[in-house]
Amino acid sequence: MLNGKTVLIAGATGGIGAPICRVLHSRGANVVLFARRREKLDALHRELGDKGVLVVSGDACDPVAVRKALFETEKKFGRLDAVVIVVGTWGRLSTENSIEETAESIDHLYKTILLPTVVMGQGALKDMLNQPAGSVIFHISSHASIRPYLKGNLSYGAVKAAAEAFFERVRREIGDSHVKIVDIRPATVNTVELPGALSKSSKAEEMRKKGATQEKINEWIAEMCKLAVQPEEIAAWIAENVGNKKVPSSMLFDSELVLD
Amino acid sequence: MLNGKTVLIAGATGGIGAPICRVLHSRGANVVLFARRREKLDALHRELGDKGVLVVSGDACDPVAVRKALFETEKKFGRLDAVVIVVGTWGRLSTENSIEETAESIDHLYKTILLPTVVMGQGALKDMLNQPAGSVIFHISSHASIRPYLKGNLSYGAVKAAAEAFFERVRREIGDSHVKIVDIRPATVNTVELPGALSKSSKAEEMRKKGATQEKINEWIAEMCKLAVQPEEIAAWIAENVGNKKVPSSMLFDSELVLD
Numbered sequence: 062m063l064n065g066k067t068v069l070i071a072g073a074t075g076g077i078g079a080p081i082c083r084v085l086h087s088r089g090a091n092v093v094l095f096a097r098r099r100e101k102l103d104a105l106h107r108e109l110g111d112k113g114v115l116v117v118s119g120d121a122c123d124p125v126a127v128r129k130a131l132f133e134t135e136k137k138f139g140r141l142d143a144v145v146i147v148v149g150t151w152g153r154l155s156t157e158n159s160i161e162e163t164a165e166s167i168d169h170l171y172k173t174i175l176l177p178t179v180v181m182g183q184g185a186l187k188d189m190l191n192q193p194a195g196s197v198i199f200h201i202s203s204h205a206s207i208r209p210y211l212k213g214n215l216s217y218g219a220v221k222a223a224a225e226a227f228f229e230r231v232r233r234e235i236g237d238s239h240v241k242i243v244d245i246r247p248a249t250v251n252t253v254e255l256p257g258a259l260s261k262s263s264k265a266e267e268m269r270k271k272g273a274t275q276e277k278i279n280e281w282i283a284e285m286c287k288l289a290v291q292p293e294e295i296a297a298w299i300a301e302n303v304g305n306k307k308v309p310s311s312m313l314f315d316s317e318l319v320l321d
Numbered sequence: 322m323l324n325g326k327t328v329l330i331a332g333a334t335g336g337i338g339a340p341i342c343r344v345l346h347s348r349g350a351n352v353v354l355f356a357r358r359r360e361k362l363d364a365l366h367r368e369l370g371d372k373g374v375l376v377v378s379g380d381a382c383d384p385v386a387v388r389k390a391l392f393e394t395e396k397k398f399g400r401l402d403a404v405v406i407v408v409g410t411w412g413r414l415s416t417e418n419s420i421e422e423t424a425e426s427i428d429h430l431y432k433t434i435l436l437p438t439v440v441m442g443q444g445a446l447k448d449m450l451n452q453p454a455g456s457v458i459f460h461i462s463s464h465a466s467i468r469p470y471l472k473g474n475l476s477y478g479a480v481k482a483a484a485e486a487f488f489e490r491v492r493r494e495i496g497d498s499h500v501k502i503v504d505i506r507p508a509t510v511n512t513v514e515l516p517g518a519l520s521k522s523s524k525a526e527e528m529r530k531k532g533a534t535q536e537k538i539n540e541w542i543a544e545m546c547k548l549a550v551q552p553e554e555i556a557a558w559i560a561e562n563v564g565n566k567k568v569p570s571s572m573l574f575d576s577e578l579v580l581d
Contacts, residue, residue, distance in 0.1 A: 222483055
């Protein structure tokens with residue numbers, strides 16, 4: 062049980078972030094929900110209730126917003142045991158894209174993945190290095206950071222690799238400190254967005270061409286979603302490692318589902 | 322000899338870029354000098370003369386400028402055998418920096434290293450894939466892309482790792498094509514900026530404190546510069562591999578000089 066432990070989740074309302082908040086809160090942790098969109102934050106807040114919940118809206122790219130979230134956390138709960146960085150989106154880019162599309166793609170993923178990860182990470186680190194207790198930064202990366210083979214992951218893989226490279230250098234710099242940083246690398250995750258992605262896949266297209274009913278296609282989608290990494294698995298692993306001073310520096314969650 | 326071969330150098334006027342232009346041109350290559358600053362381009366142009374030289378000013382972050390450089394190259398020389406991407410700067414960041422400084426640092430290095438590398442790389446790739454002859458993209462990366470141990474290389478190492486990760490994914494996507502992409506990873510290079518950096522090093526500071534004359538310090542700096550990677554070594558290696566269809570995908574230039 063995580064009673065009395067406090068975890069700040071940056072990107073709390075997203076497809077992986079929200080399930081993480083639910084699981085940590087259900088296990089007794091104080092959760093700090095940090096995200097940009099107020100309506101989504103409010104919805105999650107209503108769902109979890111007031112007990113052990115703090116809501117802070119802000120952009121993790123903004124050092125002032127990050128400082129505010131950390132300050133409010135300290136004020137309300139008096140401690141910070143872990144931060145989960147689960148900001149960002151997913152996007153594919155192919156070598157077939159135009160130069161303009163390439164520039165747009167890398168720029169978008171830089172601003173939504175790499176920049177907020179680095180700013181939130183540095184903010185959490187500075188706070189945690191000043192605390193006596195052991196703390197963990199859980200960085201939700203991707204298997205794409207180390208696996209170049211999924212077609213179209215050009216800029217996504219690049220920014221995930223950059224975020225991990227940043228933290229690897231931070232680890233060397235802080236040495237054997239009480240602050241640990243973990244890169245969590247999930248393969249395809251069963252988020253609310255996954256059925257839509259599967260419904261646009263070439264396999265679904267093929268089924269449609271062969272005359273499959275929507276019901277049949279939905280059955281196939283549901284089956285595929287079960288093969289993906291479940292966000293709750295990731296959340297459970299985080300919950301088990303909030304106080305672990307010997308947490309490994311990377312953790313890969315594999316799945317049988319490979320998107321084409 | 323590189324007679325008749327054409328090489329476009331993006332970042333032509335920089336500390337590593339300019340020596341590469343000189344060596345390639347002296348070996349008979351047509352060189353396309355692509356960089357932002359007109360005065361620096363004009364100075365290099367005057368030095369090399371008109372024969373086998375094309376000057377295009379523009380920002381490698383801008384797809385339109387990249388397209389223009391490639392178009393002018395084709396128009397003047399009718400071919401493109403290699404592109405050297407040697408854009409960017411160097412900057413250190415420590416875990417001791419403020420969150421604001423961290424955000425600024427990653428943003429600056431993203432815009433001066435990662436973005437122009439990706440945009441120039443994709444532009445060159447699209448051009449080269451349409452040409453029948455073998456071509457090489459030489460990406461001047463850094464040993465910092467794979468070595469996390471030099472203190473303060475947090476955001477520099479991250480963006481270099483990202484650029485390499487991007488190209489690694491491109492390689493997988495284009496498969497066994499006639500376009501090769503090489504990550505060149507030099508350790509500290511003897512550029513025009515190096516003496517200044519050494520003169521601010523803790524070793525120079527120590528010498529000053531112990532009463533060493535400026536002449537003695539300059540002697541030490543000159544000695545250190547000899548231990549660094551010489552840009553001409555990199556240029557010579559590039560010259561030898563312009564037409565090489567079996568060029569390795571990465572090349573590390575080590576040096577005995579390690580900056581503190």
